[in-house]
Amino acid sequence: xxxxxxxxxxxxxxxxxxxxxxxxxxxxxxxxxxxxxxxxxxxxxxxxxxxxxxxxxxxxxxxxxxxxxxxxxxxxxxxxxxxxxxxxxxxxxxxxxxxxxxxxxxxxxxxxxxxxxxxxxxxxxxxxxxxxxxxxxxxxxxxxxxxxxxxxxxxxxxxxxxxxxxxxxxxxxxxxxxxxxxxxxxxxxxx
Numbered sequence: 246x247x248x249x250x251x252x253x254x255x256x257x258x259x260x261x262x263x264x265x266x267x268x269x270x271x272x273x274x275x276x277x278x279x280x281x282x283x284x285x286x287x288x289x290x291x292x293x294x295x296x297x298x299x300x301x302x303x304x305x306x307x308x309x310x311x312x313x314x315x316x317x318x319x320x321x322x323x324x325x326x327x328x329x330x331x332x333x334x335x336x337x338x339x340x341x342x343x344x345x346x347x348x349x350x351x352x353x354x355x356x357x358x359x360x361x362x363x364x365x366x367x368x369x370x371x372x373x374x375x376x377x378x379x380x381x382x383x384x385x386x387x388x389x390x391x392x393x394x395x396x397x398x399x400x401x402x403x404x405x406x407x408x409x410x411x412x413x414x415x416x417x418x419x420x421x422x423x424x425x426x427x428x429x430x431x432x433x434x435x436x
Contacts, residue, residue, distance in 0.1 A: 300402025301339035
């Protein structure tokens with residue numbers, strides 16, 4: 246009798262585990278389908294350095310570099326993977342203020358990675374709340390903590406989700422290769 250009860254529990258556990266896995270897979274495929282739909286909705290992909298017009302806004306990605314660490318007032322910040330710092334300019338060509346959501350990267354498998362919201366240590370950070378006045382241009386940096394590979398930056402016209410216009414900007418791989426500058430060696434006095 247005890248053996249039958251344990252078989253029942255193990256079958257029920259197997260069923261519940263299987264049901265949980267199926268739900269998990271269906272939510273993943275839904276997210277993947279949403280990403281695919283957003284990529285199709287974007288319609289146009291631009292290269293870094295090109296002007297990417299999206300509704301009244303025009304984006305220009307000026308620079309994108311991976312870093313193994315970033316420093317702030319003598320303290321180093323280390324990423325979980327690598328810091329990807331993207332410097333961009335955004336021009337609002339409309340007659341009214343525009344609000345921008347946080348940016349997202351999309352990799353070649355369609356996975357979305359959200360921008361870091363804790364980047365106040367980054368010089369020139371655009372911040373979390375982003376408003377661009379009419380006929381104004383803002384330049385600044387955004388931060389991601391990602392594995393180095395090819396990505397596309399999703400840019401939007403700032404409209405509400407589901408109604409916004411989208412475009413993608415290709416982000417090439419570029420690593421920070423600068424070496425720390427060392428002090429020059431002092432010449433030893435001659436006897």
